[in-house]
Amino acid sequence: MIHHFQMNSLTTVEGVGNGTWRVITRYDDDLFSAELALEVKAPALDIRSARLDVKRDALNAARNLDQVAGKLLGVRVGPGMTKIVRGVVGGPQGSDRMAELVLESMEMLINAITVPEIRKAIEKAGVSLERNVGTSGIDLNDRVMGEKMVGLMSENPRLKDSCAAFRNISG
Amino acid sequence: MLDYSRCKCVGVQVQDDGYRVVSGVLEDELYAMQCEIVVNWPELTIEKIRTRMKRFTTERCLRAEDVFVKAEGWKLDSQLEGRIKKELGRHGCRHMAILMVDCCRSLARSELARELRAALEKQPDIDTKQFLDDFFSRYPGLVQYLQLQ
Numbered sequence: 001m002i003h004h005f006q007m008n009s010l011t012t013v014e015g016v017g018n019g020t021w022r023v024i025t026r027y028d029d030d031l032f033s034a035e036l037a038l039e040v041k042a043p044a045l046d047i048r049s050a051r052l053d054v055k056r057d058a059l060n061a062a063r064n065l066d067q068v069a070g071k072l073l074g075v076r077v078g079p080g081m082t083k084i085v086r087g088v089v090g091g092p093q094g095s096d097r098m099a100e101l102v103l104e105s106m107e108m109l110i111n112a113i114t115v116p117e118i119r120k121a122i123e124k125a126g127v128s129l130e131r132n133v134g135t136s137g138i139d140l141n142d143r144v145m146g147e148k149m150v151g152l153m154s155e156n157p158r159l160k161d162s163c164a165a166f167r168n169i170s171g
Numbered sequence: 172m173l174d175y176s177r178c179k180c181v182g183v184q185v186q187d188d189g190y191r192v193v194s195g196v197l198e199d200e201l202y203a204m205q206c207e208i209v210v211n212w213p214e215l216t217i218e219k220i221r222t223r224m225k226r227f228t229t230e231r232c233l234r235a236e237d238v239f240v241k242a243e244g245w246k247l248d249s250q251l252e253g254r255i256k257k258e259l260g261r262h263g264c265r266h267m268a269i270l271m272v273d274c275c276r277s278l279a280r281s282e283l284a285r286e287l288r289a290a291l292e293k294q295p296d297i298d299t300k301q302f303l304d305d306f307f308s309r310y311p312g313l314v315q316y317l318q319l320q
Binding site for chain 1: 172174175176177181183184185192199201225229230260261262263264265273276277281283287303
């Protein structure tokens with residue numbers, strides 16, 4: 001069956017030296033295309049540069065976003081960022097769509113920073129998953145974090161009760 | 172070198188005129204998952220949803236698949252996005268919830284795109300503001316999913 005509509009989005013995170021991360025999110029669908037590029041500096045993880053390009057807008061409905069990128073300078077990736085970004089970029093006079101793009105970019109930076117820790121946890125204390133979920137018969141989850149490691153991680157307030165993995169932890 | 176990347180793709184089909192089928196996939200370093208939703212049109216009710224956690228990080232992640240079935244019978248209205256994030260994301264999987272929201276937004280945008288194409292064929296210099304006002308008045312429940320601004 002042929003699709004009547006298609007949406008693609010790609011976010012990439014790359015360390016570019018001196019504690020700086022470059023995060024690029026590209027969004028494309030039949031009606032709209034845009035790219036957001038952020039540079040974020042550790043250790044504060046504050047946004048040092050921001051560039052936003054609207055490449056296609058079939059309805060000419062996007063607001064003038066010239067000021068949006070500048071408003072992001074100094075905003076930090078971390079606790080409270082959702083409220084701050086929605087306040088600075090979104091709202092009735094701003095662009096909720098752009099706020100979502102910014103937040104997605106920031107979330108992916110957090111994921112990127114988390115990956116090495118999760119990899120270590122699985123390498124040191126991973127368990128075999130009994131159920132092979134692949135309909136192809138190819139197992140994509142030969143080792144995952146078990147109950148003990150999940151219990152330890154759930155002590156992190158950001159993770160506690162955040163999803164099925166970190167709910168109803170006993171002991 | 173690339174440290175992380177997340178790719179999301181969503182496609183929308185029109186089936187038998189009365190249904191829309193939305194399929195989405197998400198892949199990144201940590202997760203791979205897919206979501207398929209059948210929506211009754213124009214009632215905008217989720218008739219069926221199937222999610223699959225393909226690649227994940229904990230042995231508990233699979234539990235999320237059962238949580239998302241709760242969305243069957245839910246309507247695409249102003250409350251849905253919040254319900255997906257709170258009732259499905261927090262009890263199931265936050266990443267799958269994001270993908271499901273993307274599927275709902277794509278469904279709304281696909282209808283707008285389809286009608287826009289048809290209108291432009293009839294009248295290439297269409298008044299887009301009037302077109303949008305007309306679309307919003309016919310489908311008020313979809314407005315928040317369109318994210319035009």
